[in-house]
Amino acid sequence: MWINTTENCVCKVVMDEKPVKIDKWDSGALKNALDDGAKKVLIDILGYKESHALMDGRLLICTIAIGFAMFALIWDYFHPFPLSRNVLMLCVISYFILMGVLTFYLSYVERGIFLVALEQDRAMMEPDNTWKLSSTLRKYDDVYSLTISYTDGKTKQERSASTSKCVASYFDENGVFCFDLFQPIVEAMRQDLALDKKIQ
């Protein structure tokens, strides 16, 4: 029998004082609650380190875009229109290019990944293993699919697993998120991926 040491180590369990209750007809809220749940399993319970690089990239693009818009607004205020024409043109073009970059970033770089978690080697000898979590829940659909992809830090091998299940399996009638039903599923997926590594 395989015994993975990390499974037995429950580093810290952070319980919310209040259970997550959402509007169960709002697909966005459903997806957010489930994503947060999966994040909680890896970060809070297993103690992996969250990598914010992906999200920070998006924040940076948005911030620069808004910076251009604000600059155009302020410049136009101090140098009324016919004078500010060239600056406005520059800002408008840059803004729309950045919106294009943002769209590209969201669909080709982020691709729905909501969490990148780094599993650090306890001896600090090997590079971190990377876990990437992405999910989809279509607007008028009730099937939530969670994809976990795992990259081994040492061998650079990548594996992924996904589950699709009706959202009703994780929420009760009132829209309260049942973390205790969701956690084992994420754990099992994670374990499968991690064990796979050991067998090879």
Add this chain to the structure above:
Amino acid sequence: MGALDFLDDVRRMNKRQLYYQVLNFGMIVSSALMIWKGLMVVTGSESPIVVVLSGSMEPAFHRGDLLLLTNYKEEPIRVGEIVVFKIEGRDIPIVHRVLKVHEKVDGKIKFLTKGDNNSVDDRGLYAKGQLWLEKKDVVGRAKAYLPYAGIVTILMNDYPKFKYAILAFLGIFVLTHRE
């Protein structure tokens, strides 16, 4: 519990998500602003879209019609064209037709306007002592119009509380809902 439940979404966010929420709101505002500024650059007019607020140009334009303006320097102003102009001391620009034009050899012009539905020309509307309009008073010339599309603007101008209520509601909605 109860009334403040809608804030739960916000309470569960971390600081990056909160910041993104603010950025998201900022981007909605910025997109509108940039489209407007972009139109300014393309049309050359400081106010490329205006709403007709009075019936002085009936039957050509009615209250609530939306006008698209252009203000290219190289196009001369001619009699019969509909121009939008500003008057010193008035906040709101006026949309009227050009009645008379005097043009000098060097291209300097002065012109008089009149509303199609008014019985007299606009001299009474101009600033005190002003007899003619000049190129610098022009905001733009009407190039296209959309009937009644601006009626919401008129409603909002007439009932400012309605406008602030809608803006506040949309702002809160965007800020408290994730993505």
